[in-house]
Amino acid sequence: MFSAHIIRIFCAKEPKSGFSQKRDSITVLTIISENVIINIGILRNAEKMTKEDFKMKTGLTSVSFRKLSVDEVIDLAKNAKVDGIEWGSDVHVPETDIEGAEAIAKKTRKAGLEVLSYGSYFFLSAGSDFLPYIKAALAMGTRTIRIWGGKKERWELSDEEYQALVEETRAIGKLAEENGVTVALEYHGHSITATAEDAAKFVSDVASPAIKLYWQAIIGRAHEDNLKDIDVVAPYLVNVHVFNYIDGKQELLETGNGPEEWRAYARRVSEIPGDRAFITEFCKGGLAESFLSDAKVLNSIIH
Numbered sequence: 001m002f003s004a005h006i007i008r009i010f011c012a013k014e015p016k017s018g019f020s021q022k023r024d025s026i027t028v029l030t031i032i033s034e035n036v037i038i039n040i041g042i043l044r045n046a047e048k049m050t051k052e053d054f055k056m057k058t059g060l061t062s063v064s065f066r067k068l069s070v071d072e073v074i075d076l077a078k079n080a081k082v083d084g085i086e087w088g089s090d091v092h093v094p095e096t097d098i099e100g101a102e103a104i105a106k107k108t109r110k111a112g113l114e115v116l117s118y119g120s121y122f123f124l125s126a127g128s129d130f131l132p133y134i135k136a137a138l139a140m141g142t143r144t145i146r147i148w149g150g151k152k153e154r155w156e157l158s159d160e161e162y163q164a165l166v167e168e169t170r171a172i173g174k175l176a177e178e179n180g181v182t183v184a185l186e187y188h189g190h191s192i193t194a195t196a197e198d199a200a201k202f203v204s205d206v207a208s209p210a211i212k213l214y215w216q217a218i219i220g221r222a223h224e225d226n227l228k229d230i231d232v233v234a235p236y237l238v239n240v241h242v243f244n245y246i247d248g249k250q251e252l253l254e255t256g257n258g259p260e261e262w263r264a265y266a267r268r269v270s271e272i273p274g275d276r277a278f279i280t281e282f283c284k285g286g287l288a289e290s291f292l293s294d295a296k297v298l299n300s301i302i303h
Contacts, residue, residue, distance in 0.1 A: 056270060056302050057083035059116045059279040061241070064291065066091045070104050074111050076288055080295035084114030086239075086279050087140065090121045095132040101139040109141075116277045117144035117184075117239060124150040124165055124192070130172050134179050144238060145176070146214060149185045149192035149202070157192075165192060166205045173208025184212040184238040196229035203236045215269075216241040216281070220248065223261050230268045237272055240265070241281040242298060250284050253294040263301050278302055 060077045062085055068076065070092055077085050085108055087093045093101050105115050118137040122128055124147065137145045150165060157165070176183045185193050185203070193199035193213065203211055213236040217226045230237070244251050244258040253262065266278065278298060283290035 055275040056266065057114070057116065057275070057277040058295065058298050058302050059084045059086055059114075059277050060291065060295070061086045061088065061119055061279055061281045062092045063088040063090065063119060064280065064282045065286070065288070070107065074107055074113065076291065077113055078111045080292050081299060082113075082280075082295050084108070084116040084277065086117045086119045086146070086277075087115060088119040088121070089133065089136065093118070093136060093140065095120065095122075095136040098135060098139045101136045105140040105142075115140045115142040116279060117146055118142050119146045121148065123148045124168055125152075125161075126150075130175060134175065134181055137181055138179065143181045145181055145183050146186055146239075147172075147183055148188070149199075151190055152192070153190060153194040154192060154198040154202075162192075166202070169202075169206045169211055170208055173206060173210040176210035177208070182210055182212055182238060184214050187213055187215045187233070187241075189218075196232035200232050200236065212236045212238040214239050214241060216243070217245075217261070217265065219245045223257070223264070226261075227264060227268055230265065230272075234272045237269065237274075237276060239277045239279055240269060242278050242294070243281055243283070244294075250282065252284050252290060253280075253297040259297055259301065262298070266301050 059082050060073070060080065062070075062073050065073055065076065066088075073085065073092065087101075087104060087108075089095050093104055108115050118133065118140060120133045120137075122130060122133050122145075130147075133145055133147075137143070152161075154162065172183055185191075185199065187193045187196075187199060192202050199213055203213060213233050215230060215233050215237055217223075218229070221229075242253070242262065244253045244255060244262070246256050246258075251258065253259065269276065269278075278301075280291060280294050280298060283294050
């Protein structure tokens with residue numbers, strides 16, 4: 001059984017609000033051994049440790065609005081004043097349509113938005129060819145591809161099945177490196193990344209610099225435990241999916257403790273070196289108005 005023991009160190013108080021206050025901080029660097037995850041720190045100069053050190057962006061997943069056209073998704077994102085869009089491969093940008101991917105990327109940038117990532121529906125262990133997804137991502141000008149870690153959790157896999165998944169992912173990592181892209185696993189139940197510990201152990205076992213992770217709050221999990229999970233996946237974190245569930249029901253981000261909890265998540269992520277995006281994934285009722293409300297809250301937290 002893989003267990004994680006986390007040591008987290010800070011050299012000063014957390015900022016009272018936002019991310020722009022200067023502070024000495026120990027940022028997260030994790031070493032993973034067979035049984036232990038240890039977060040050691042890199043001391044950053046207090047005068048330089050500001051929000052501007054690591055750029056955080058906001059965005060929308062196109063799969064949140066599968067029934068909208070490409071132009072409607074772009075207009076919605078622009079009206080919400082987010083930084084970009086994670087385009088999905090299932091509806092808007094199929095991996096087989098390179099010309100379409102190029103055209104959508106051009107429209108996105110013309111609207112003043114970025115292509116934050118390619119949200120593929122490539123599943124490990126499904127026997128699919130990964131190269132078309134790389135070509136589509138490059139056609140859109142993004143270097144990040146989101147994939148899915150199969151359809152079984154670690155406890156459901158035999159050791160032989162687990163090793164096969166590792167080797168498949170390692171081969172994908174090699175292909176990604178050759179093409180200058182990063183492949184990030186969706187952090188999700190019913191897959192190899194169902195828990196932070198399993199996700200971090202898997203990426204560590206794959207041992208490819210091109211294989212990373214997304215993160216999202218686990219629905220129904222205590223806020224403090226979700227915060228601890230960020231520490232576990234910190235060395236591999238690429239992007240974050242954002243939503244707000246209360247008692248198993250999706251609500252507006254402004255509802256309940258949503259703003260406070262996501263401010264805490266964002267603060268924790270801001271301490272991890274690197275640029276990354278907070279991308280709204282689905283919203284209450286699947287409504288455009290809900291997304292506009294959520295984006296307003298998210299922008300106030302991130303920017």
